[in-house]
Amino acid sequence: MKPNPSKELLKGTLTTIILRLLSEKGKMYGYELAQCVKETTDGKVLIKEGSLYPALHKLEANGLIECEKVMIGKRVRKYYHLTPAGETATAKAINELLDFLNTIHHLITTEPIYGNT
Amino acid sequence: MKPNPSKELLKGTLTTIILRLLSEKGKMYGYELAQCVKETTDGKVLIKEGSLYPALHKLEANGLIECEKVMIGKRVRKYYHLTPAGETATAKAINELLDFLNTIHHLITTEPIYGNT
């Protein structure tokens, strides 16, 4: 019924996570990205194919990542890496996300100032 | 073009924010909630009517909040407050959101462990 509790909360962060991991590891392929997120979050965040591949294709279409096809036996593996524009976008996206996390954290843990201005 | 930078990232948090503020202040009306969030986040998070009112109606339909109509002159003002079920849900929602914020923070700031397990 509720296998992925963070499902609804995850919205909007997927692209930033992908960019961040590519920035960290240099190059990764789709399946590897999903496994990496799964392991890093101890199974708490699961990126599904239906989210991952469209996200990668969109990032590629926007010129933020590029892919390099490598044959592993008879199987194609697509390694993605950041473009220069992607590196700039990554730094910006991470800063925005961290700022957002702080803002939300503040909003749900601190006494609101409204009412005594 | 980009008046609300947190727009896409905000998804999934609105309900929790509303519950949290009602828990904090006891009772609030819609417009007050929006103003409170705006002031608390220094304008970085803006809740629009098109998000706010459907969210409030949904919370009410789910039995987590109740409203009390108060006439201010000729104008109706709807004060919302948590039900007992709402108080339980609030605690849970805040914990889940904080856990999620930590998970995402960890994901975008820490060296991934994947690769050396």
Next chain:
DNA sequence: ACAAATACATAGATTTACAATGTATTAAAT
């Protein structure tokens, strides 16, 4: 008198991610 703020609300569009499904190769288990 007029503009801005207050205060409610809905309809339609967009975005995001997921579930379900599909194809194919490779490794492991029986």
Next chain:
DNA sequence: ATTTAATACATTGTAAATCTATGTATTTGT
């Protein structure tokens, strides 16, 4: 040898969340 699970790519259709735009009406400030 055959089956199963894991690897690895992908698409289609669906559901949910939020926004934009719009609407109504009252109150306050100038």
